[in-house]
Amino acid sequence: MSECSCANAKVVSVDEYNAVIEAARHYVDGLRTGDAETVAKAFHKDAIMYGLAGGKSLLGGPIGNLYDFVRQNGSAPDIKTRIDVLAITPTTAVVRIDMEKDAIGADYNDYLTFIKLDGRWQAIAKVFHQFNC
DSSP states (O other), X not given: OOOOOGGGOOOSOHHHHHHHHHHHHHHHHHHHHTOHHHHHTTEEEEEEEEEEXXXXXXXXXXXXXXXXXXXXXXXXXXXXXXXXXXXXXXXXXXXXXXXXXXXXXXXXXXXXXXXXXXXXXXXXXXXXXXXXX
């Protein structure tokens, strides 16, 4: 019996996909409950975000702007989300979150870029598109 060829080795386990989804879930759960501290668990302290509100106005800057939005607008008890891992390596991942009915009733597509630092998946960047309300 021969050894497994490295050219065909699986480098990212299902457990890593699940860990990325769990990290993204902090973001979604924090939006649902209106808890900025729960949202912050998904993000690196130096994360940034940019996107188009209503498909027109560029919004962005430090991730603290997202926390301010959550504090100002409260919970989104009717929010619906789907989290998909679009790409993953041993240290990076890209996640799409399809979202309906946030705290202001808006729908979004969010793309979170994760990096694995010190054994923990953290979103380093968020790019979003807000659909018209």
